[in-house]
Amino acid sequence: MRTFTLEELSQYNGKDGQPAYVAVDGVVYDVTNVEAWKDGNHKLGLTAGNELTEEITNQSPHGLKVLEGLPIVGELVE
Numbered sequence: 889m890r891t892f893t894l895e896e897l898s899q900y901n902g903k904d905g906q907p908a909y910v911a912v913d914g915v916v917y918d919v920t921n922v923e924a925w926k927d928g929n930h931k932l933g934l935t936a937g938n939e940l941t942e943e944i945t946n947q948s949p950h951g952l953k954v955l956e957g958l959p960i961v962g963e964l965v966e
Contacts, residue, residue, distance in 0.1 A: 902928020
């Protein structure tokens, strides 16, 4: 499984043809084909290419369930 640093993850922001990845609890998910993440921007003001554990678990109305079924592309390392 591929590992990502925060710096590497930031390159996958969904802009300029890049895939859109987000990290939650150390797992990196591909949200490229999720309509709510169009062009790397989520309607809640979140952006792809970031570690979003706090936002997904505490601010998202869907919580962690929103991640079910998304492709896992790697893990985040500090």
